[in-house]
Amino acid sequence: MRILHQYLSEFGQAFLLLVRSLRHLPSLPRQMGRVIEQCYLIGYTTFPIVAILSFFIGSVLALQTGYSLQTFGAVDFIGTIVGLSMARELGPVMAAILLAGRVGSAISAELASMKVYQEVDALITMNIPPERMLVLPRLIAVLLMMPVLAIVAIIIGWLGGAVVASQVSFIGLDPRIYFDGITNFVAFKDVLDGLIKAQIFGFSVILISCHVGLQTRGGPREIGNSVTRAVVLSLIAILFLDYFITQALL
Amino acid sequence: MKETLNTARVGFFFLMGLVLIYIVAQSLSTGTLFRDRGYELQAQFTNLQQVKEGDDVRVAGVKIGTVRGTALEDGKATAILTINDEVQVPIDSKARVILSGLLGTNQVDIQYGESSEYLSDGDTIETLPTTDLNEIFAKIGDVGDRLDGAFDQVTEALRSITGDEDEPGLFKNLNELVVENRESIRTTTKNLETITDTIARGEGTLGRLLQDDEVYQSIQRITTDLESVATNAKGFSGEIQVLVEDVQGIVRKVEAGEGTLGRLLSDDSIAREIELVAKNLREISDRLNAGEGTLGKLLSDDALYYEATAVLRKAEATLDGLGNQGPITAVGIAASALF
Amino acid sequence: MPETDTSPAPRRALGISVENLRKSFGSTEVLKGISLEVKPGEIFVMMGPSGSGKSVFLKHLAGLEIPTEGKVRIDDINVADDRERPKVRLALVFQAGALFNSLSVFDNLALYPREHRLYDRKTIKEKVEKALAMLSLSDAAEKIPAELSGGMKKRVAIARALVMEPDLLLYDEPTSELDPIMAATISEIIADLREEFGVTSLVVSHDRDLAMTIGDRVGIMQEGELLAIDTPAGIRQMDDPRIKEFLNPAIDLKNPRFKRSA
Incomplete structure (x- = not known):
């Protein structure tokens, strides 16, 4: 019960951080440099790992469904199954989890160290709200980059599935049939749902990481703790939100 | 410098994302990102x-x-x-x-x-x-059943002509008759001569049956009709009905012919013409072997066989694609019964 | 120093008024009712051993901590209020510098005028270069803070405060962890800046020499209480044994537990 209360208050405070950050929205045009810098860190540098891992997620998905479906002689439907799972669920979730691991941890570490070494205090005495300079550009950047990461994850996952479906001997599915399964039964709405999901996940991950980083108190040892907390809270948020967003988008 | 490079990378990356989303939207079946x-x-x-x-x-x-x-x-x-x-x-x-x-x-x-x-x-x-696909399935199933019945009747009719081990057929009986009654046949040969002449000229029931290609052609017509029926299920049942009736007609005609022959053979007055009959009969059987006339063609003409199998193959292919086992079995039985 | 419009200069000197300031963290009371006045243009040194609460006191002045009780006003502005505080232009020189590690020294200095769009790009560059020159840091402009020594970091922090053209300068332990020569240099700089711009300065330190040499007035704090406020000369003449202890050079104020070690 206490843990639940603790998590809820974390999410509540993260939400308040969001509200405080959004107040600085008018300053955004002046912060384009920082937004682009964060876009680079959030999107460009995360892209390779997202691409590689979603390829394997798609592959293993095709392998598993192929193995199960060959019993019924229904391997033709691998494309549909992989297509829908990647678009609706695995693409966005994988992209968000990798974002939490790669970017969320880095953000919480950076902000925690800024907090511990009083850089955040220095900003406050300079009348530069940390929300404006540290949080807002990251939130905007993730909004711009997350759909790109998610669509990359989805498409590369599809390709991974196609490679496995056509190359593994006991499946041996013609890629054309595989992609027919995708184009005929995956609606653009499915992909759009996935992108919306990814957007919400990514936003939550960055918001939580910023919040945890800025909440850090004490000495340098707390930086490590903050990183752990940020990643754990992000993963909880992703899986928790996943259910409800899925429900809402169905 | 590095900043500009990163800006370019981010810009490229973002554009790539937009392009990918656009491509996906256009490829998927319900892409409505931009209304046509x-x-x-x-x-x-x-x-x-x-x-x-x-x-x-x-x-x-x-x-x-x-x-x-x-x-x-x-x-x-x-x-x-x-x-x-x-x-x-x-x-x-x-x-x-x-x-x-x-x-x-x-x-x-x-x-x-x-x-x-x-x-x-x-x-x-x-x-x-x-x-409705389901209706087509049902119709093809019906057609298969009917084909099955029709071919069964055809087989039955042929067997009654050629005979088998248990039951001597028409030709075997005829042969025995000729051997056993060589004398009486010889005596009736003369009488028969005029009759067989008319037969040879294609007059009379048996003559027409044996000489006339019309029946053969009507069967062939049925076969071509069957072919179109297989592609277009509409009106199929009607054609099949015709086929069945025609085949039954053949059987009836053959049966009628047997009657005539019997009557002819039992008549003593034509016994002396039997030699000529035998000669003519040999001619007939030669022709049968050579594949002339309706029966001959039925028995020896490969074209008919191929026509029929082609029809069946088409029907089979259609049914295969539909994954319906019932009609395939029916058509399979029909095919093996015939050939 | 040249009196051109590009030189960093405070707009005006502000006075500080603290009334019965109390602050508790949980059940521990760190500040137990502090009241004092700092006059515009004055250098006020708050002295005390480590853990006496003087850094917390300083944070209250900068608006980084909210008082549990009492008022902190700078020129009649309540700095505890987030909406009012921006009206005061104050600069806090942190003990460890608190330089932005991701930015070069130049960008560290330029951040404030850039963020608040005080000047155009060229003017900002000139002002930053001037501030760097004043603290002999011209060669370090393109370095990142991690490459700097402790003394340089402190000077960069002071230079950054200077570029802000503050109405009030707050120093947190400006001479700690520095060798005596560097400490003396920093003391001189603090005195020079006041000389130059007449800026009100409040220094928190346990450095007796610093307090006695540059302070116009000195406050002595112990365990959250203000023991005395007077000029350095006045402090020296006080009979209070606790104050005499402060002034005894044999006692290490940084580590009061070892005060008998000398």
Whole structure:
């Protein structure tokens, strides 16, 4: 019960951080440099790992469904199954989890160290709200980059599935049939749902990481703790939100 | 410098994302990111099957638009079709729902009319009744059953002519008769001569039966009809009925012929003509072997066999594609019974 | 120093008024009712051993901590209020510098005028270069903070405060962890800046020499209480044994536990 209360208050405070950050929205045009810098860190540098891992997620998905479906002689439907799972669920979730691991941890570490070494205090005495300079550009950047990461994850996952479906001997599915399964039964709405999901996940991950980083108190040892907390809270948020967003988008 | 490079990378990356999203939207069946430009037609169908938003509208296989939506209006399934602006559809064109893929995707097919007036935005296009796949399956199943019966009868009829181990057939009986009654045959030869002459000239029932190609051709016609029946299930049952009746007619005629022969052979007055009969009969059997005449062709002409098997193969292929085991068995039995 | 419009200069000197300031963290009371006044243009040194609460006191002045009780006003502005505080242009020189590690020294200095769009790009560059020159840091402009020594970091922090053209300068332990020569240099700089711009300065330190040499007035704090406020000369003449202890050079104020070690 206490843990639940603790998590809820974390999410509540993260939400308040969001509200405080959004107040600085008018300053955004002046912060384009920082937004682009964060876009680079959030999107460009995360892209390779997202691409590689979603390829394997798609592959293993095709392998598993192929193995199960060959019993019924229904391997033709691998494309549909992989297509829908990647678009609706695995693409966005994988992209968000990798974002939490790669970017969320880095953000919480950076902000925690800024907090511990009083850089955040220095900003406050300079009348530069940390929300404006540290949080807002990251939130905007993730909004711009997350759909790109998610669509990359989805498409590369599809390709991974196609490679496995056509190359593994006991499946041996013609890629054309595989992609027919995708184009005929995956609606653009499915992909759009996935992108919306990814957007919400990514936003939550960055918001939580910023919040945890800025909440850090004490000495340098707390930086490590903050990183752990940020990643754990992000993963909880992703899986928790996943259910409800899925429900809402169905 | 590094900053500019990163900005370029981010910009490229972002554009790549947009392009990918656009491509995915356009590739997937219900891509509605940008509505196709064009005018709208309404089409009311008895049954829309699985036609859904985003399916293609095609004329002779060429895509001219998409299904923008489906609705139920006054109890009739209505599809709203968006047709590309550059395509003009004659006012008496007809739309129908057809199957376009093995996985069960449908499309709307438009058959152009003759009119020089064209449909414009908001008009309703005429439609053809939807062929229900399930109905086709059922019809093909029926056809298979009937074929089965028809071929059984044909086999039965042939057996009564050629005979088998248990029951001597027509020709065997005839042979025995000739051997046993050589004397009486010789005596009746003279009498028979005139009769066989007329037979040889193609007059009389047996003569016509043996000489006339008409029956053979009618069977061949049936076969060609069968072929068209297999491709177009409509009217199939009628043709099959004709086939069955014709085959039954052959059997009846043969039976009638047997009667005539019997009567002919029992008559003593024509015994002396029997030599001539024997000669003529040999001629007949030679012809049978050479594949002339209806029976001969039935027995030895490969063309008929191939025609029939081609029909069966087509039917089989159709049924195979449908994955329906019942009709295949029926047709298979029919094929093995015949050949 | 040249009196051109590009030189960093305070707009005006502000006075500080603290009334019965109390602050508790949980059940521990760190500040137990502090009241004092700092006059505009004055250098006020708050002295005390480590853990006496003087850093917390300083944070209250900068608006980084909210008082549990009492008022902190700078020129009649309540700095505890987030909406009012921006009206005061104050600069806090942190003990460890608190330089932005991701930015070069130049960008560290330029951040404030850039963020608040005080000047155009060229003017900002000139002002930053002037501030760097004043603290003999011209060669370090393109370095990142991690490459700097402790003394340089402190000077960069002071330079950054200077570029802000503050109405009030707060120093947190400006001479700690520095060798005596560097400590003396920093003391001189603090005195020079006041000389130059007449800026009100409040220094928190346990450095007796610093307090006695540059302070116009000195406050002595122990365990959250203000023991005395007077001029350095006045402090020296006080009979209070606790104050005499402060002034005994044999006692290490940084580590009061070892005060008998000398």
